[in-house]
């Protein structure tokens with residue numbers, strides 16, 4: 001399988017505002033420590049609770065015609 005990621009033209013990348021002071025945004029999750037059976041993680045880079053999904057992808061998708069959604073991690 002080939003996965004292609006394309007940055008949005010003219011905005012400096014796909015991450016508009018999250019932890020821009022960091023050279024690279026990396027998070028580690030230990031699945032055994034998840035508190036809920038199903039935890040959604042953001043893949044649209046618009047969440048106010050990043051790295052967790054807060055539903056902001058819905059607004060992004062409506063505004064842009066995109067189709068992004070969260071990564072669901074099961075405990």
Ligand code: FES
Nearest residue numbers: 042043044053056
């Ligand atoms: S808020 Fe980013 S995937 Fe849901």
